[in-house]
Every structure is written in structure tokens, then in C-alpha cells.
Amino acid sequence: MNLILLFPAEVSGDHVTLTDHRAEHVRTVLRSKSGDQLRVGLLNGPLGTATVETVARGSVSLRLHLHGSVPQPCPTALILALPRPIMLRRVLAQATALGVERIFLINANRVEKSFFQASLLRDEAYQAALIQGLEQAMDTRLPAVSIHQRFRPFMEDVLPAYLADYPVRLLAHPTASAPLPEVAPLPLAERAILAIGPEGGWVDFELDRFTACGFRPFTLGPRILRVDSAVPALLAQLELLRHLPPTAG
Amino acid sequence: MNLILLFPAEVSGDHVTLTDHRAEHVRTVLRSKSGDQLRVGLLNGPLGTATVETVARGSVSLRLHLHGSVPQPCPTALILALPRPIMLRRVLAQATALGVERIFLINANRVEKSFFQASLLRDEAYQAALIQGLEQAMDTRLPAVSIHQRFRPFMEDVLPAYLADYPVRLLAHPTASAPLPEVAPLPLAERAILAIGPEGGWVDFELDRFTACGFRPFTLGPRILRVDSAVPALLAQLELLRHLPPTAG
Structure with missing residues (x-):
């Protein structure tokens, strides 16, 4: 704390x-x-x-x-295939500490249905994890969190309203061929939304729906990371792209 | 697995x-x-x-x-102020999954002495965490791990033998002023060694000793991350610097 x-x-x-x-x-x-x-x-x-x-x-x-500044969130949103409950608490705290402004917890083919029964998702019990992330990172701004138990309604009815807000759309996908610097503007100056899939990755249907919404798939390389490494790794990489010198493109 | x-x-x-x-x-x-x-x-x-x-x-x-390739480690070494035991297991698995070739666990002023009594450090019990990292990341190469309970002997007698191996030397330090892209070559092509301090950061004496060995301090920004976020975040940022296009400098 x-x-x-x-x-x-x-x-x-x-x-x-x-x-x-x-x-x-x-x-x-x-x-x-x-x-x-x-x-x-x-x-x-x-x-x-x-x-x-x-x-x-x-x-x-x-x-x-209380005369200090109000911390600014990173102009980054996270779409996360709902991880298993034991990971969810940790990953919510990590993403909050890293300053994301919005977290969409969504379903995907390889998300186990039982994960949506997690007690952490009832009555916004996950707020405690967000608070922990703020206390850790010395931030005060709660990210907006929403839970979407059906993939298609999320992609068709929810996400479109946010697309204009996030001109840079990125999808982590183990079998993609391009590394992140090939699909993101260098340096990154615009607001970005990042989708991270479940253990086992996105299925083709999901990949197609995201790419139809302008998400560009990229790979972290051959190493498969657990979600509590992948989330800080990818958010930190996006943040680094925001701090590259102007010649980087 | x-x-x-x-x-x-x-x-x-x-x-x-x-x-x-x-x-x-x-x-x-x-x-x-x-x-x-x-x-x-x-x-x-x-x-x-x-x-x-x-x-x-x-x-x-x-x-x-067994006719596949032998995975190559990242040309990166990690110096880590020994974290508390509950974090140590997780962080060793994370660093291994991210492919570091060498991990030095060292003492620092703000490391609690009791951390060196962790059962995980006895009889190389930490090997189980390394194996878990390899199974996760589909790697086979164990990183070399060494434990250094005294800071000065590590800096004076151990580290110098490795400096020529790692021409790029970086020190994460919350109160440094430069972000990582200002202190690392862009793109990063050489072998690198990264030092991550304890909760509360390095003290001035430690900072001085590292900078005397050619380590350049950089900041991740105002957010203070827990070590299980800082390790994947920083290793992923180094890896990203290795994949920037040649124009990035």
C-alpha cells in the first residue's frame, strides 16, 4: 500500500x-x-x-x-477473455496499477463457463482488487469495468460504440505472424484498445470478428505466457511505444 | 503446462x-x-x-x-533484489517463461534479511518454479540462478566478471528521470542486463555502485508496480526494443 x-x-x-x-x-x-x-x-x-x-x-x-493533481489514466482499454477466478483478482489489480481506463471482461470459446460464477464477479466484489491496484500504483482513478457473458452481443452491440474512441486496435494472438511494432503506429500517440485471449487463444471465429472491427493481430513470440504475465507485459509494451522518440516510425 | x-x-x-x-x-x-x-x-x-x-x-x-529445435534464451540477464518468499516463486516462473538466461538474486538495503531464509532458497527448491516457467512457455533451457546474500561482495567480486558479456546495462529506479527509450540503444541489438530493486527502491549507495558499473537508471513512470508486474513489464519492454525497426534510433 x-x-x-x-x-x-x-x-x-x-x-x-x-x-x-x-x-x-x-x-x-x-x-x-x-x-x-x-x-x-x-x-x-x-x-x-x-x-x-x-x-x-x-x-x-x-x-x-488534498491539493495534489488528479492522476491521469493511460489512454488504453483492455478487452480480456475472463480468466480463471484465482487469476482474475491478480490481473484486475495489475491492469489497474498499470493505469488502463477501461476493462471489458468477455466470454470466448475457450473460457470455461464456470468462470462467470466467480464470487469476485458478484456485487462488484472485484472493486477490492481495483482498489488494491490503485493503492499500489499511487493512482486514484478507478477503471470502468464491465462483464459480458456472451461474445456475439458484446462484439455486435457493445464494442461498436467504443471503436471511434480507440483508433488503434490490437489483438494478441499466439499464431499471428507480425510482432507488435509492425501493427502499431510508432511512436504510439493515439488511444488504443488491446484484446487478450484465454489460455489456448482465440478461435478463428473470434479472430475474424475482431479483425472485422479493425483489430490487428500480433504475436508476442513463441513463448506462451500466463495471463498474469501477459497482461503486464503487453500493457507495458504499449506504454513503451508511447514513449519512443518521434523518429521511431 | x-x-x-x-x-x-x-x-x-x-x-x-x-x-x-x-x-x-x-x-x-x-x-x-x-x-x-x-x-x-x-x-x-x-x-x-x-x-x-x-x-x-x-x-x-x-x-x-525429440527432433525439434533447442529453444534459444533471450540474451538478457536479470539482477533482482530478493523479493518476499510469496512473490519469489511467481517471479522466478515469470522470468523463466520470459526467457532470461541468468538470474542473480541479490541483497539490498531494503530487502528484509528474513527473505534469505525462504525454504525456496534451500537445496535449490526454486528449481520447481523454473520448471513451471519452462512448461508454461514451451522452453527447455533452465536459466542460471545464483543467490548473493551480501551486496558489496556481489558488486565487487561477482558482477565484474559478467560486465563484458552485457554491454547494455539498465537499472529500474522509480526516481530516475529518463524513460527506457532514452537510455537503451534503439533498436536493442546487444546483450543486456537489467537490475530491478526491492519494494521501496534502491538506496543511493546502491544506485552509485550500479552506475559506477555502467548501469543507466531509467524510470517506468510514476506508477509503482509490484514485483510480479514489474518483472514481466520490464522484460517485455526490453524484448520489444529488440524488435523495433532499424529506423527506430
């Missing part, structure tokens, strides 16, 4: 009293005492600092100075 | 009989039967296929056709 994230509803003026795991973190990990300064952020709002006023078992009160 | 990895000592001619978790995987996950083909690889040797001869509870016998 590199940042203590505060929720608007719990803040009263420039004060907040924490009574949950954040209070425990301040007391036992940071070992803060009255007068210490902490890094804080307001959910979907500015970063700032807080002065510790009192520390007690189970309760920490802070005076807030 | 995308590849069944075989050990030279268990192979007899072109036959092997599996009796461990690999046999269980063939029987219950792949649901293979006599005559089926499987992807296999010989540790530190060639890839190939195997024909299933018999499948029984707890025992699977295979006839081997």
Missing part, C-alpha cells in the same frame, strides 16, 4: 477517521505516530498528504491536504 | 515412463489415450513430440520423437 485511498463519503471537511485495514496498516506497518505525514488520495480525485492526528488500536484519524 | 518437460536421467532410448504430476496431467487434464501426440521437451535440449503408448492411473508411458 503505497497510497492510502480515501472514499468521498467517509471524508468530512478535511478530516477522516479510518477504522479498517488502512488503520491497521498505518499503525502496524507504517508505525505512524501523531504528526507524521502520509501519502493519501481521494477516490477518483486528487492526490495529497495527510497529517496523523491520533493513532489508537483500530482507529486512526487524519487531517487531509 | 503447455509442454511436458522430460529430464535426461529418466529417458531411456526413445522411451520414458512418467509417474508424477505429469502423468496425472496427461491422464486427467489432457485426457490422452494410447496413440495421442503430446508436445514434449528435453531439459536443456530439443523440443519434440511424444506418442502416448499406455495410460494407467499413476503411470503414463511415452515414445519420444
